[in-house]
Amino acid sequence: MAGLILVDTTYTNPVKTCIFSNLVRKLQKPLLEPLLYLTIVLWPIFWLMTWLSYFNGSLYISVELSGFTGTETRGQLNFAAFLSALGSPGVLARGTLAMFKFDEAQTLATINVPVLVMCGASDIATKPVASDRMKAELPYSERVTLKPGGHMALMEQNQQFAEAVSTFSADCSLRNSHLN
DSSP: OOOEEEESOOSBOGGGGSTTHHHHHHHIIIIIHHHHHHHHHTHHHHHHHHHHHHHHSHHHHHHHHHHOOSOOOHHHHHHHHHHHHHSOHHHHHHHHHHHTTOBOTTTGGGOOSOEEEEEETTOSSSOHHHHHHHHHHSSSEEEEEESSOOTTHHHHTHHHHHHHHHHHHHHHHHHHHHHO
16 A cells, blocks of 8 residues: 655745745745745855755854754754755745745645655644644554654654654555555
């Protein structure tokens, strides 16, 4: 049987489910969208700035604050910062603009496979309330909260994450064997 695992995500425009969402929503059209279009045009300069912030260490601060809760290892933080630096700012800006139009709230009730919804207890990028709503509207779902954990909880709490995925996968396999 098929299954779906949703990790640190949302069902709608992430601006609606992030920390300070009221403020961020008000800034989306007049500030964020123009900055993202500017990033698409000037992506080489932004990428250079990102790499400079990686090498001088300041990127680590923003990755720490936006993704972790302080229990990550130095290696996990370095890996997350490095991944952040690798992403093309132009591609990321296009993706963010697309996410502003994202809304699958009506789709949730139509997903007829088991779904594991996982989130970090302290995720500020997609607050746990988004996972609560998905859990409530998905017909066959369970929710696992990784504690402590932020948006990078799958790294920060990799053992909890692996155990939850393993248990869910085994349950899906068991359901499949009963159907045959």
